[in-house]
Amino acid sequence: MSRVIVVTSGKGGVGKTTTSAAISTGLALAGKKTVVIDFDVGLRNLDLIMGCEKRVVFDFINVIQGEAKLSQALIPDKHVSNGKLAILAASQTKDKDALTKEGVGKVIDELKEMGYEYIICDSPAGIEQGALMALYYADEAIIVTNPEVSSIRDSDRILGILQSKSRRAENGEEPIKQHLLITRYDPTRVASQQMLSTDDVLEILKINLIGVIPESQDIIMASNAGAPVILTEKSNAAAAYQDTVERILNPNQDIPFRFTVEEKKKGFLSKLFRKK
Amino acid sequence: MTAPNELKTQTLAFVALVLHDSSLEAIEKILIAKTNEYKSYFYNSPLIINIADVDNIPDIKDIEALTKKYNFVLVGFSGVTRNDIKGRIFNAGYTVFNAAAAKDLAVNQQPAPAPAQETVKTVTVVKEVEVPAAPAQENTMYCATSLHSGESKYAKGQSLLIIGDVPRGSEVKADYNIQIEGKLYGRACSGLAGLAEGKAIESHITCTDFDPELVSVSGVYKYGDSFPEEYYHQAVHVRCENDQMKYEILNSKKN
Numbered sequence: 405m406s407r408v409i410v411v412t413s414g415k416g417g418v419g420k421t422t423t424s425a426a427i428s429t430g431l432a433l434a435g436k437k438t439v440v441i442d443f444d445v446g447l448r449n450l451d452l453i454m455g456c457e458k459r460v461v462f463d464f465i466n467v468i469q470g471e472a473k474l475s476q477a478l479i480p481d482k483h484v485s486n487g488k489l490a491i492l493a494a495s496q497t498k499d500k501d502a503l504t505k506e507g508v509g510k511v512i513d514e515l516k517e518m519g520y521e522y523i524i525c526d527s528p529a530g531i532e533q534g535a536l537m538a539l540y541y542a543d544e545a546i547i548v549t550n551p552e553v554s555s556i557r558d559s560d561r562i563l564g565i566l567q568s569k570s571r572r573a574e575n576g577e578e579p580i581k582q583h584l585l586i587t588r589y590d591p592t593r594v595a596s597q598q599m600l601s602t603d604d605v606l607e608i609l610k611i612n613l614i615g616v617i618p619e620s621q622d623i624i625m626a627s628n629a630g631a632p633v634i635l636t637e638k639s640n641a642a643a644a645y646q647d648t649v650e651r652i653l654n655p656n657q658d659i660p661f662r663f664t665v666e667e668k669k670k671g672f673l674s675k676l677f678r679k680k
Numbered sequence: 681m682t683a684p685n686e687l688k689t690q691t692l693a694f695v696a697l698v699l700h701d702s703s704l705e706a707i708e709k710i711l712i713a714k715t716n717e718y719k720s721y722f723y724n725s726p727l728i729i730n731i732a733d734v735d736n737i738p739d740i741k742d743i744e745a746l747t748k749k750y751n752f753v754l755v756g757f758s759g760v761t762r763n764d765i766k767g768r769i770f771n772a773g774y775t776v777f778n779a780a781a782a783k784d785l786a787v788n789q790q791p792a793p794a795p796a797q798e799t800v801k802t803v804t805v806v807k808e809v810e811v812p813a814a815p816a817q818e819n820t821m822y823c824a825t826s827l828h829s830g831e832s833k834y835a836k837g838q839s840l841l842i843i844g845d846v847p848r849g850s851e852v853k854a855d856y857n858i859q860i861e862g863k864l865y866g867r868a869c870s871g872l873a874g875l876a877e878g879k880a881i882e883s884h885i886t887c888t889d890f891d892p893e894l895v896s897v898s899g900v901y902k903y904g905d906s907f908p909e910e911y912y913h914q915a916v917h918v919r920c921e922n923d924q925m926k927y928e929i930l931n932s933k934k935n
Contacts, residue, residue: 446830448849457848458893458904496849497832 406516408523409652410542410580412566414558416529418550419587422623423645424526425453425632427546430649432481432489433634436521439478441492441511443538444528445503448494454481455630456491465495468507474514483635490520500528503537512541531565540571544581546614550588551600556608559584563609583614585648590619591666602664615648617641618663694728696758702734704742711750723855723873723881724837727752728777732759740772751874826862827852837873848893860887864895864916871898871920882920886930890916900925 411424421444428440442450445465451457456479462472474492481489492511495502515523527538539545545566549559566580567573573580586602593599602616620641626633634645640663650659697710715722727747731737737757747754756775760766769776821835823842829849833840840854843861850866852858855873864887871883880898891912893904898920907927915930 452848458906461894461901461903496830497851 406520406523407544408512408525408542409544409546410525410527410539411546411548412527412535412539412562413529413548413555414531414535414562415550415555418548418555419617419623420529420548421449421453421526422627422633423546423548423585423587423617424450424524426634426642426645427649427652428489428522428524429481429484429632430634430646431522431524431652432484432486434649434653435486435488436653437488437519438522438524439490439492439515439520440524440526441538442494442526443503443534444526445494445498445500445534446496447528448496450491450526451479451493452630453627454491454632455483456481456493457630460493463493463495464511465498465502467492467511468502468504474511474518483631500532500534503533505537505540508537509541531561535562536565536569539566539580540569542566542570542580543572544583546583546585547609547611548585548587549605549609551586551594551602551605553600556600556605559609563611582611584609584611585615585617586613587617588619589616589664591664595666602661613661614651615644616661616664617644617648694755695722695725695752696728696730698730698732699734699737702731702737704738704746707738707743708746708750711746711752715750723751725752726755728755729757730759731757731765732761737765740768740774744772821854827866829866840870845889846887854883856881857883858885860885862887863889864892865889866892867894867896868892869894869896869901875899880920884917884919886915886917888915889913895925897925 409427411420411427413420421442424440428438431438440450440454441464442448443464444450451460459479462477464477466472467474467477477492478490479493480487481491483489512523525538525542528534539562547559547562549555563582566582570580572578584606586605589602590599594601602613606613618640620633620639622636622639622641623633626636633639634642634649636642644663647659647662650657697707699707729737729743737743744754754774756777757769758777760769760776760778766776819837820839820841821833823833823840824844826844827833827842827846827850829847831850833842833852835854835856835858837855839856840852840858841861842852842859845863846852846860846866846868847863848865851869852860852866853869853872856871858868858870860868864885868885868887870885871881873881875898883898885895885897890907891904895902895904895918897918900920900923902925911927911929916927917930918925918927920926
């Protein structure tokens with residue numbers, strides 16, 4: 405049984421692509437056959453974050469327009485050695501209107517037939533054609549939100565669209581399962597009331613929380629290196645994404661949220677007399 | 681304000697097929713031989729057939745089909761002495777070139793199909809040129825600026841010269857060769873002419889800083905991360921030889 409998960413937000417720059425890359429890598433590392441699709445036609449970045457930009461020959465649009473077979477366009481990931489992860493890159497030079505409902509549906513059906521257990525759709529920002537196509541066939545949605553008001557408002561707008569413009573909504577089926585992922589969370593700033601807390605965000609959006617990713621320099625470093633951040637060792641962001649993957653795999657399991665509370669700063673004396 | 685259209689005299693050089701045997705077999709034989717020898721040079725080349733040395737010619741539609749088959753653009757005939765043949769040529773929509781009376785002919789007759797454009801250019805002197813020993817450079821599209829990510833530049837029927845960079849997420853394509861006086865960090869595909877018909881032509885790509893996403897030369901491609909390490913960020917020349925991609929460093933910036 406395949407699960408089609410859209411990673412969306414409405415607002416740009418909140419971490420959708422970073423999240424798509426991290427989650428798909430985590431799922432593949434857990435042995436799940438996973439494909440991650442970039443829906444951001446014209447502004448593609450997933451290939452850079454996944455470090456496969458020099459191996460893109462055919463893209464999603466080539467497949468939709470019948471210029472290449474799906475198997476030719478799927479790029480095997482080099483970070484996950486078990487061969488369980490593939491990337492379907494977006495076209496950088498074509499127009500986003502090239503994404504059609506029929507074309508996208510055909511590709512997703514074919515991926516299901518190929519035995520992909522998780523189909524992660526990395527949505528572009530906004531509520532235009534690309535974003536609508538990314539969420540249309542979704543069974544579940546991960547709404548990526550930063551703890552600040554404009555991001556929350558845009559996420560709320562996307563929740564409304566998920567409930568009205570998805571295939572499940574159009575067909576009157578069970579609604580898309582919505583999960584909230586808070587990124588760039590800084591407990592220190594929350595404690596000093598410079599940033600909204602998880603509770604503040606949940607109070608507005610009222611959906612299930614699936615992860616809280618702390619603000620981390622590791623994310624920029626991982627992006628620049630072309631390796632999903634979940635692979636970074638001794639990284640809080642990686643550990644938080646790992647917890648998120650666990651929650652996707654085991655929805656009924658209670659996994660505590662880490663990195664949401666301010667770390668107590670060590671005082672002068674404790675620094676001086678710390679244990680060796 | 682746009683300048684008015686002009687009717688001007690121009691001197692142009694054409695490739696001429698000089699017939700000593702007017703049979704279709706003999707015509708096809710020379711076309712095959714020359715297109716095999718100089719694959720890209722003759723692609724869509726205007727062609728004049730000189731019939732001064734033969735008594736008669738086959739059906740002009742058959743000649744037209746043959747020239748089309750080998751990607752020539754037939755524009756007319758020269759060395760025509762018989763009036764009945766002249767009539768057949770005009771009826772088929774072609775012109776007759778005569779060095780002595782070319783000026784009158786060109787103005788009075790229907791213009792040849794290929795050069796007919798917004799400005800009517802008359803051909804006054806037809807110079808029959810020898811086929812050069814090496815293929816000459818095709819027309820070149822010139823681009824004096826760097827591209828941006830997402831931008832695509834295609835030199836259709838031409839080679840492409842870029843004075844600037846081809847960054848990540850951009851692509852350059854040409855029916856013939858590509859020369860980049862700058863970085864090649866995006867995609868470059870040369871030799872697209874004839875690829876769709878399965879008739880790949882020889883082509884090459886050069887750049888002064890090599891770190892591409894993808895390189896395709898005459899239908900043979902290679903991932904950007906699959907070149908030997910020493911080639912990156914060097915001036916590199918990539919070509920296709922016997923369906924194999926060949927590449928070499930033009931000069932070493934590192935030394």
